[in-house]
Amino acid sequence: MIKRPNFLFILVDDLGWMDLGCYGSSFYETPNLDKLASEGISFTNAHASCPVCSPTRASILTGKYPATLGLTQFIGGNTEGKLIEPTYIDHLPLNEMSLAATLKENGYQTWHVGKWHLGGEAYYPEKHGFDVNIAGCEYGIPIHGYFSPWRIPNLEDLPIKKRRNKKYLTDHLTDEAIKLILASDDKPFYLNMWYYSVHIPIQAKRDYIRYYREKAKKQGLKDLDPFEIGENFPCTHKKDHFIKRRVIQSNPKYAAMIHSLDENIGRLIETLEDVGKRDDTVIIFYSDNGGLSTAEGSPTCNSPLSEGKGWMYEGGTRVPLIINWSNIVEPGRLSKALITSTDFYPTILEMANIPLMSNQHCDGMSFLPVLKGKIKHNRGPIFWHYPHYGNQGGTPGSSIIVDNYKLIQFYEDNHLELYNLETDIGEKNNIISKEPKIAHQLSKILRDWTRKSKALFPRRKKNN
Secondary structure, eight states, X not given: OOOOOEEEEEEESSOOTTOSGGGTOSSSOOHHHHHHHHTSXXXXXXXXXXXXXXXXXXXXXHSSOHHHHTOOSOTTOOOBSSEEOOOOOSSOOTTSOOHHHHXXXXXXXXXXXXXXXXXXXXXXXXXXXXXXXXXXXXXXXXXXXXXXXXXXXXXXXOOGGGGGGOOBHHHHHHHXXXXXXXXXXXXXXXEEEEOOTTSSSOOOOHHHHHHHHHXXXXXXXXXXXXXXXXXXXXXXXXXXXXXXXXXXXXXXXXXXXXXXXXXXXXXXXXXXXHTTOSTTEEEEEEESXXXXXXXXXXXXXXXXXXXXXXXXXXXXHBOOEEEEXXXXXXXXXXXXXXXXXXXXXXXXXXXXXXXXXXXXXXXXXXXXXXXXXXXXXXXXXXXXXXXXXXTTSOOOEEEEEETTEEEEEETTTTEEEEEETTTOTTOOOOOTTTOHHHHXXXXXXHHHHHHHTTOOOOEEOTTO
């Protein structure tokens, strides 16, 4: 019998495509993740299925697009602008056979540690196939901050006498995950290591902040204005505020958060090595949406990508993806394969030698052949449907990528934009007038898909 691998699925919140050293950042330092990339495969064309968190998280666990599920907005989000957004489900439905539940049925230990944000107590991780749930609840952010006491459901706070040291949440979640690995038996495990970091509030350890302040000074970044002030927000609740775009990576606190994240991933990998499970474990590193670059402090810059979290452009959806699988994935590979978050479900099942469940992960396609060395990956189109206003300045829309072409339909005025991402990754040149046939073809595919998925659309106000 073939030994099934363990899975360590590291999901980071709001980490941008350019936020790692191995993806091009010269300010943030990520030596452990850079090493992980050098020993595995890095994807340059991986995407999250939504520019905000909850829908992407649901798509990972179900293999379904947010539009298919009806979970199209971050849970708790509710706003309007020129349009009134449609309703969405506020939880991960219990009738979905989650990835964790499927793995559990096939002999896996299943653990969730960290952020969940997929519904209240009736929909917590333990209701979706996880044997263990640590810190997974309805919270989308650590509302009491990253330093103890956190007051997060399903996470025991430290005793009073230890609070004076103010333990950092990213460290503590890693401690809890390490305990699970050390106590595990010979059964394979699936660990959902879903950090709250690097979501706001932007809080980090003082020593690390000090280090990056000095680095910013040495690199000549300290005296540069990192922001460009733009237009008013299109959403009603922020209409009197201006979009604030970060144009350089220079925020010491954000850099320090990434530093702690990388440090803790190093600890997880070291633990796997210590217990002799490193070679038997598939490590997946991914982000739930693009980096926060236009609002709420705008802590990072996604350049050369356009915009960031909450937007239909590449900065909102293109994310880092690193996969390490000893003796299977050739070290140091860089792949341009088109990947989206629905694809993890069938890929992980194939890795574990478990039969596919096409009715469940109906929107996903396994990319196992890519991991095994196949260069071409005929993924076909990938889709987005975000009929909402983000808190970051984006407006409701849908989009599609086929090969190198991306078409976006914006619903405020139904205008279309077409980009060739191979030559224009920054989406600066709308070529819709030059390529009307391609635009027409993609528009039809997108329209047919939204109809098939029963996608809900925003509606106009009566006075508009």
